[in-house]
Structures are given as C-alpha cells and as structure tokens.
Amino acid sequence: MPAILSAYPRAVQALTPIMRDLPGVIVTIDGRDGAGKTTLGRYLAWRFNVTLIETDLFLIPTRDYVIHLDDQINRIIERRLSLPRPVIIEGVAVLQLMRRINRVPDFKIYVGDAKRSASRAVQRMLAAYDAEFKPEKTANLVLKIER
Numbered sequence: 483m484p485a486i487l488s489a490y491p492r493a494v495q496a497l498t499p500i501m502r503d504l505p506g507v508i509v510t511i512d513g514r515d516g517a518g519k520t521t522l523g524r525y526l527a528w529r530f531n532v533t534l535i536e537t538d539l540f541l542i543p544t545r546d547y548v549i550h551l552d553d554q555i556n557r558i559i560e561r562r563l564s565l566p567r568p569v570i571i572e573g574v575a576v577l578q579l580m581r582r583i584n585r586v587p588d589f590k591i592y593v594g595d596a597k598r599s600a601s602r603a604v605q606r607m608l609a610a611y612d613a614e615f616k617p618e619k620t621a622n623l624v625l626k627i628e629r
Contacts, residue, residue, distance in 0.1 A: 486525070487518075487521075487522075487525075487627055487628065488628060489522070489625040489626065489627045489628070490522065490525055490526075492623065492625060493522060493526060493591060493623060493625060494526070494529055496589075496622065496623045497509065497526065497530065497589065500568075500588065500589050501530050501532070501568050504568075504588060505566045505567060505568065506562075506563045506565075506566030506567065506568065507568045507569075507588040507589065508559065508563070508568075508569055508571065508580075508585060508586070508587045508588050508589075509526070509568065509569070509570045509571070509587065509588065509589045509590075509591065510570075510571050510572070510576045510577065510580060510587040510589075510590050510591065511523050511526075511570065511571070511572035511573075511576065511591045511592075511593060512572075512573070512574070512575070512576045512577060512590065512591070512592050512593070512617040512621070513574070513592055513593035513594060513595060513617075514574065514595050514608065515574055516595065517593040517594065517595035517627065518593050518595070518627035519572045519573065519574075519593050520536055520538070520572055521627070522572070522591070522593060522625070522627065523536065523570050523572035526570055527570055530568065532562075532567060532568045532569060532570060533558070533562050533567065533568075533569045533570070534569075534570045534571075534572065535555060535558055535559070535569060535570070535571045535572070536572060536573065537550060537555060537571065537572065537573030537574075537576060537579060538573060538574075540554055540555050550573075550579055550582075552579065552582050552583050555571070555579065555583065556583040556585070559571070559583070559585060571587075574608070575607075575608065575611045575615075576617075577590070577611075577615040577617055577620075578611055578614075578615060589622050589623075590617070590620060590621045590622050590623075591621060591622065591623045591624075591625065592617050592618045592621035592623070592624045592625070593625050593626075593627055594618060594624055594625065594626050595626070595627070
C-alpha cells in the first residue's frame, strides 16, 4: 500500500462523490515541478482504481520549452472515457495541455509548493501559464503536500 500523506484524505473526500456519480470524469492535478503531483496522482489512481496519465512520460524536452505528445495523451483519455471510466491527468501546466486537446476537466486539483524551476526560460513560461490559466485560483481543491 502506498504511503498516505496528510493531504491525501482531503483529496479522497473531495473526489469520492465525483468518482461515484460521474463515471467518465476527467480529474487534473496541476502544480510546479517537485510539488508532489505524481505521488498524489498515483495514490488517487490506486485508491479509486482508475487510470493515471503522467504527462511527463509524454514530453519531448527542448532547451527553452517542452512539447507534449498531445495525440497520444488524448487517445488514452478517449479510451478511458469510452468505457466509461474516470481518468486522472497530472503534470505541470496541465490545463494548457487540456485546452490544446479540447478537453475540459470535471475536477481540478492544484498542488502548491514554493519550489521554482531552475531554468529562467521555464520560470517565464510558468509565469505566463499562471497568469493565463490561474490554476491555483480555479482549482476545485488546493493542497499543500508536506513530506
């Protein structure tokens, strides 16, 4: 069984009615790198027995920005929703990805952390992302994960 950190029960409590009432839902987990998104996503996927898409696995890094393999991510989402089964998608700037593939999350989690990316180019990209998408302000649930 995975470790249960103190913020996890809040996420389970918030998601339980959503996962039961809407079987084909999309849940996103957003936040900065190193904030605990993947660990939370893995726990929630295990807890609710659903698919987790770790968007980092679909990245092609470049010097100043990243490219996601959007079509592959979208195909996995489509397959899960066609069953219908919930799907959790986690990653940095996940709302931007969702817009690109024309998907709207049913529930948004933001994992807050003071960490900043080392690269100035990535910091600028994330500042622009935060200004446009306001992931922390638009989230249904904001968590601070303490390890």
